[in-house]
Amino acid sequence: MNQMTSPARISQQMKKIHSKDTKPELILRKALWAEGIRYRKNYKQLPGTPDIVIVKNKIAIFIDGEFWHGYDFENQKKRLHHNKEKWISKINKNMKRDKKDNEQLKKMGWKVIRYPSKYVINHTEECVTEIMQEIVYLS
Template sequence: MADVVDAATRSRMMSGIRGKNTRPEMLVRKFLHAHGFRFRLHRKDLPGVPDIVLPKYKTVVFVHGCFWHQHGNCRFAARPKSNADFWSAKLGANAARDARVKTELEQLGWHVVTVWECSLSQVELTRVASRILKRER
């Protein structure tokens, strides 16, 4: 099935998708900061360049978009029907990379917390904060 827009328009649309400072990430950061957590952002010296790094708790937080990281059984993680082979390879590679990065971080002694875009609520963010506090040294 052919794309419904021309290549230049599709390129412009895709270039607008950000990897850092996304709205879900900003919500998590705002919540954590308001609850007294201090953190670093996008540390390049750690595998996968985590969205939020809390050195005091030896914890990293990844804020994942359900589509791009293929959140299981999520209505936002549906794969496109057009260009199915491309999307299958692309999204499968993203999920494989996420698993590899999580393993690498855990081997380095970091606790990995994943927050999914679809589950951003006060209750879920409170659970995240609780999981981080359990790691306090």
């Protein structure tokens, strides 16, 4: 095992990952605020603790890390080298939990929007446009 993939190095990289106030979240929140859209962040009163919630219109927005939430998971699996079974199990559980949270929120009358984090970074305006369209539709 070389120095780049040592358990200590991997652990150090994982510690840098945050679950809230990530760069994509900050970008989207700033863009929504600039459009006059007011929201709550990390709303613990709802299943899954959505990253952004527009309470008035019952919109729950999640910004998902591609790896952790299984985006393009079949290709991601090929890149796993350490603790492969552990990560596959964890990500499968995350995807199952995301689906359950989505279903619960929909049953409660909420519109659920999920964006991959890279999509938010590269297509912020499209995200804002979609959210604004939902606000108009739900008003």
